[in-house]
Amino acid sequence: MRISFHLNGRHVSINTIPERRLADILREDYGLVGTHPGCYKGTCGFCTVLMDGNPIYSCLLPAFAVREKTITTIEGFLPTREAQEILKGFQEAGCLLPEYVLASVLFPVNSLLETTDIPDEEDIEEIIRYCHWGPSRSMAFREGIIIAAKFRNRRKRRGKRK
Amino acid sequence: MVRESSHIYVPRNLGELLAIRKIRPDALLFAGGTYILKDNQEKVPELPRHIIYLMDIDELKRVSRTERYLEIGAAVSINRILHVGKHLLPRALWDALKGIGPPALLNQATLGGNLCVRKERMSAYHVLLLMDVKIELRRTGSSRWIPLQRFIDLEPLIENGEVVTRIRIPFTSWDFQIYRRLQDGKDGLTYCALASRQKEVLSAFTFSFGALGPHVIRSREVESALLGRKLPLTERDKQQALLGLRQTVERSHRDFSSFRKDRILSIFSSTLDMLIPE
Numbered sequence: 001m002r003i004s005f006h007l008n009g010r011h012v013s014i015n016t017i018p019e020r021r022l023a024d025i026l027r028e029d030y031g032l033v034g035t036h037p038g039c040y041k042g043t044c045g046f047c048t049v050l051m052d053g054n055p056i057y058s059c060l061l062p063a064f065a066v067r068e069k070t071i072t073t074i075e076g077f078l079p080t081r082e083a084q085e086i087l088k089g090f091q092e093a094g095c096l097l098p099e100y101v102l103a104s105v106l107f108p109v110n111s112l113l114e115t116t117d118i119p120d121e122e123d124i125e126e127i128i129r130y131c132h133w134g135p136s137r138s139m140a141f142r143e144g145i146i147i148a149a150k151f152r153n154r155r156k157r158r159g160k161r162k
Numbered sequence: 163m164v165r166e167s168s169h170i171y172v173p174r175n176l177g178e179l180l181a182i183r184k185i186r187p188d189a190l191l192f193a194g195g196t197y198i199l200k201d202n203q204e205k206v207p208e209l210p211r212h213i214i215y216l217m218d219i220d221e222l223k224r225v226s227r228t229e230r231y232l233e234i235g236a237a238v239s240i241n242r243i244l245h246v247g248k249h250l251l252p253r254a255l256w257d258a259l260k261g262i263g264p265p266a267l268l269n270q271a272t273l274g275g276n277l278c279v280r281k282e283r284m285s286a287y288h289v290l291l292l293m294d295v296k297i298e299l300r301r302t303g304s305s306r307w308i309p310l311q312r313f314i315d316l317e318p319l320i321e322n323g324e325v326v327t328r329i330r331i332p333f334t335s336w337d338f339q340i341y342r343r344l345q346d347g348k349d350g351l352t353y354c355a356l357a358s359r360q361k362e363v364l365s366a367f368t369f370s371f372g373a374l375g376p377h378v379i380r381s382r383e384v385e386s387a388l389l390g391r392k393l394p395l396t397e398r399d400k401q402q403a404l405l406g407l408r409q410t411v412e413r414s415h416r417d418f419s420s421f422r423k424d425r426i427l428s429i430f431s432s433t434l435d436m437l438i439p440e
Contacts, residue, residue: 001170017167019209021199041200042267054241055266060199062207064170064215065192111265130264 005066008032008076016063023047023058025066026073034074036100044132045104049073055107074103082110085155089148095140101133109145113152119145171214176221179325180302182214187322189214193222193237194270197279222274222327232331236274241265243273254354255331257341258289274326277310287314288372289341289354290331298328334358336366337440340433344425351425355433362439364391369433371426373418379426381410393439400434 004013007030014029023037026049037059038044047059050072058071077083086109090097097105108127112119124145128136135141171189173179183189189212192198199207216222222237225246232250234243240259248256262268262276262285276284277297287310295310301323307330338357344350355369367388371379384406391399407430411423418426 001167017206018170018213019168019207021205021207024205040203040205042196042263045264045266048266051269054269056269057196057266060196060267060270062192062195062199062209064172064213065195065217067172108265126265 001064003063003067005068006070008072014063018062018064020063021059022049022061022063022066022071025063026058026071032073032075034078034099034103036103038132045108045130046100046132048103048107050077050107055111074106077106077110078102081155082113082152085151086110086113086144086148089146089151090141090144092147093140093143095135095138095144098133101131104131104133105136109148112145113149117149117153117156119149166211168209168211168213171212172218173214173216174218176219176300176327179214179216179219179222180300180323183325184302184323186212186214188212191216191278191325193217193272193275194239195275196267196271197275197284201281216274229333231333234273234329234331236326236328237272238274239269240271240273240276241268244268252289252293252331252334252336252339252356254336254339254341254356255286255289255293258285258343258352258354261285261341261343273329277313277329278326283372283378285343285352285372288352288370288378290329291378292354292356292368292370293331293334295332296330297326298330299324300327301325338437340436342429344429351422351429353426353429355430357437359393359437359440362393364388364393364395364437367437369430371429373415373422377415379407379411379415381407384410393437395434395437400431403434404431 001018002013002015014025016025021037023035026032026035035049035058036046038046040059042057042060047057048055049058052070083106086106112123112127116123124142127145171182173182190210192213193216202208216237219237222235224235225238226233240262244259262271273286276286291310296307297310297313298305298307336356336358338359340355342353352372357364358366368385384403387406388403404427408427411418411426
């Protein structure tokens with residue numbers, strides 16, 4: 001089956017078995033190895049990508065469901081200023097994110113910061129509850145989200161002033 | 163042996179869907195697909211020969227409301243339902259939907275999918291069952307609304323060529339709502355209780371427990387015995403209700419561990435304690 005979709009800003013087309021999981025297509029056909037299908041159950045979150053701007057688990061998405069959709073992987077998201085703000089927030093909090101957890105942390109945190117200016121305890125707790133990376137239970141991780149929110153708000157305010 | 167891959171139908175509107183469904187009643191209806199792929203651990207999941215993909219059909223992705231009810235398209239994602247708002251959705255339903263999983267999963271999973279899984283009862287099922295939810299089934303040239311209970315009891319689930327298109331949730335003024343999800347796995351339980359109180363009297367009360375698999379524990383006898391009781395419930399009322407529930411569990415769920423049975427009784431007991439006048 002021929003499937004066309006937008007991948008990290010490019011229009012791509014692939015001839016593949018329709019049942020194949022998106023996570024495998026991204027890694028094996030496009031070399032986007034920042035997407036890690038860790039569990040194939042939608043539990044670990046390491047295969048998270050954005051589909052039309054919303055985070056989804058690419059291990060639970062067959063190829064036929066991607067037709068004409070816009071997919072952003074962690075490789076496509078990292079150069080954006082949204083990603084850089086979040087990374088800087090974690091860095092300032094002293095919480096260094098290893099490469100394999102980037103997709104499972106950056107996408108949910110970005111979704112949160114898009115809807116909330118000041119994340120409360122409950123919002124942060126929800127991110128932590130579903131994050132399968134040990135240090136996400138640390139204070140530095142919580143602090144990282146709060147600092148990232150400050151960077152995001154600062155940029156939004158600057159944008160409004162202009 | 164090389165496996166033949168599935169044939170995918172992608173209808174663009176409800177008319178096309180019903181036409182395809184008519185000629186392919188055996189096809190798998192695929193919306194979010196989270197349960198289907200989660201349940202299928204192969205690298206390339208083995209799916210049925212014919213699949214109808216539902217997510218390109220606008221009619222199935224609509225949410226509308228009237229003064230009396232909320233109508234949700236079968237292919238609306240759980241996250242979108244949550245965005246309808248905490249103030250509008252019944253509290254117990256909000257908690258049940260929120261507890262399904264992380265936001266990324268909720269962006270994919272749909273309410274129709276949650277109700278159509280047959281092997282086990284998913285999180286929203288118990289809550290919707292208590293809320294007297296109705297399901298719209300459509301096929302070419304006809305449509306019917308049936309209560310959720312009947313939809314689940316139907317054997318086969320859906321008649322040839324029928325598709326679940328909408329879910330109607332009535333706005334009933336439950337002033338007491340509880341939803342609990344107690345660990346996943348073998349001894350996991352979900353619990354929902356809804357009640358209405360008028361002054362010092364219990365005017366409506368309903369509850370259900372869900373356990374792994376297709377088990378649903380309800381006791382209409384206990385529910386009706388508590389109706390019209392003065393609040394707070396007397397010790398005698400509570401003991402009778404607990405005894406009634408114990409008998410129901412012993413009668414229909416003998417295979418449950420004593421831990422799980424005790425847990426059911428203790429959760430129910432705490433609900434009875436919480437039922438106090440407004």
